[in-house]
Amino acid sequence: MSTVDATGGVAAKSSPAAEGHPVATPGQRERSFRIWRGTAEKGEFVEYTTEVSEGMVVLDAVHQIQAEQAGDLAVRWNCKAGKCGSCSAEINGKPRLMCMTRLSEVPDDQPATIAPMRAFPLVRDLVTDVSWNYEVNRRIPAFQPRKPDFEDGTWRMHQFEVDRPQEMRKCIECFLCQDVCHVLRSHGKYDGFIGPAFLVRAAAYELHPLDTADRATYLKDEGGIGYCNITKCCTEVCPEDITITDNAIIPLKERVVDRYYDPIGKLVQLIKRK
């Protein structure tokens, strides 16, 4: 790429400014949004119009409306970079992170509809009560490492062993997969099913090379893994592109099936126990 020039600096052969960079057009224009305002008891969509500029995401528009027109508009957000999973909402009916949805992806022929996640009780405006998820997480049998491999208390693991659980660890707890999952959203099985997000969490432990805990019974009974009929809606909405159904849920289902429904496996277990 480069050579040292006479002054000790370095000059590149070609300017990087050239290709590939979109050139900003500072032009602003107005767009309208229908935002849910209110509580579970009483609420409605309210239309707001605000000036938008190139590159803006839905969360920017919501913030602008909040600062200029609706100071008490309730919305959760933190990192604004798709890393914390706070700003989940339904944009034109699709569960998405507001901070990662560019306005240019949202059709502008009509006002964009921004609604709170439907699978959780509404607190106010775009904020829902997601505390159920935290209760579920607390009940998943905790990580239990095997004894350290060496006297200094350390282990050895290889990258190929950690690749699979690392995919699960990408989860940012946005709960969009919970929101879209029909077992929760349509059938309300909050008592008998932990939802894709926590099947991902359980898979992270189950696939962890050091973990020794056994979660098969938990997954079958309290976890309600049997309720999932692998429609893959969760995988579609995951902003972290975790292959939830194929890489988390199906392997866990296989573990449960091997344990409880496989006659040969059962026989082996029976013999082993003796």
Added chain:
Amino acid sequence: MTDLDSIEQYAYDVLVIGAGGAGLRAAVEASACGARVGLVCKSLLGKAHTVMAEGGIAASLANVDERDGWRVHFADTMRGGQYLNSWRMAELHAKEAPERVRELEAWGALFDRTRDGRILQRNFGGHRYPRLAHVGDRTGLEMIRVLQDHGVHQGIDVHMECTVLELVKDGDRVAGAVAYERERGLFRVFSAGAIILATGGIGRAFKITSNSWEYTGDGHGLGYRAGAELIDMEFVQFHPTGMVWPPSVRGLLVTEGVRGEGGVLLNKEGRRFMFDDVPALYRDQTADSPEEGWRYTQGDREARRPPELLTRDHVARCIVREVREGRGSPHGGVFLDIAWINEHLSNSEEHIRRKLPSMYHQFMRLAEIDITKVPMEIGPTTHYAMGGIRVDPDSQMSGVPGLFAAGECAAGLHGANRLGGNSLSDLLVFGKRAGEYAARFANENGGTTIDGSEVRRSIDAALEPFSRDGDGTGAYQLQFELQEKMQNLAGIVRREEELEEALASIANLSERAQSVAVPGNREYNPGWHTALDLPNLLTAAEAVVRAGQARKESRGAHFRDDYPDKDPESGKFNLVVRRGSDGEMVLEERPIVPMPEALQQIIEEQQQ
């Protein structure tokens, strides 16, 4: 008048305020020591700014280069901080970080691996050897999730979306806190034997920042009003690489890991300008040629690091210089190029996507830029406050008995400039220490009594904005104005007249903040929350400006256009900010305690 009987009250041995890395680690430790622990956080659990930390945790595990050790890490940290650091904290940090990282692994963290199956470590600015334990570029997320999941199984009481308004004292000792929860806007009173502040930074005082809404200097303000001293407030770290385009993501962090993996900085002429200005302190450690720099990033132990991996303060200033002198990129930054490594690696695109997955994703989603093919446009962004509550290096207790601080809101470890990767290790090392000593303090000193009238006063003050007429400026506008002023007048390059102007603006804004009116009601009302955050933010901003005025030299992250050189005399003290008896902010030069012979010797050895 508020009826106190109607308010939810909680009693703990240890109350932790803030649930990022430091707060969680402190809570875990205090709980392990047998204390009843309450953990209060402004957002949902697991959303704190620690999730944004990308690069890694600095710890001299010596897994990649066996020449590393705590001595080298200690010397690197002190050099990076321009010797204003608390040498005792730097020593403890360097010694204890490896154990804290191994402990995370025992709790389930899955770090990237070396070929022989140990924790992989990467290069980072100012660190002599590859030292950062990491998980791709989402190390902070892994760390917070591990601590969160470990903590929830320990029986820690978590109060999510709950913000502390004021600390309450019992005589000299801290006794409790008054808070409100966001959902219903109801107040909560906590009494505690000890309190740990772990509230993070002050990034919201600036316009271009990588920090979220939460970072309004809460711990700085709470501690200051309770009588704790703030120290090193003039040192605000501007991370050299934030996104600059599109405008809505300006300030969003681009990890230093990009440079650690071989990314280079170029101006619009394509010149690798970082070679033009290498500070004397680092000349012997810096590569002479791009070729040597590349070899360093690829693990050649004989090579020296490329100038892009100089400390953050220096890199940020070089970028500002390029932009000011007209050699910047189209949107007011410079170029950060990782795509160029295709000259060295045939599978470079796949390599970049694997090493820097969230950067790839972030630029693809938000800027429609494929970083495996074209350079990114970047510029400095407000990132981290080196300054904070002055604490005892060993126990993390402030000058107020029972009040502890850890993480970004505490100060001392980083001096004039923090090295990348030293924050996550700071959170772990001193979070643990704060938890341990706070539990011990609570145990030894017993319970506290809370004065109802103090509680009532802070609740009444918090409700005032609802009873005011709505014709004043709103809370959001005041925050925007402060951000604009701090960015322009107290940013990367400072001068006396501008700091004076900033101070006048802060005085004006503080007065107007007294009459902010809030529409709506108490239920999940961000306008109200923003209004309540203002006093802390203004206190933090004022401390930055006053300390910035008093330090008449350029050192680390503090650069004065009117005093562009380092002044040896100014290197002998830290600036302390405290609340005077009449409520005014008081500034004091505090001489640095001389370093013990043994540590001094390490620094001299490591200079070779």
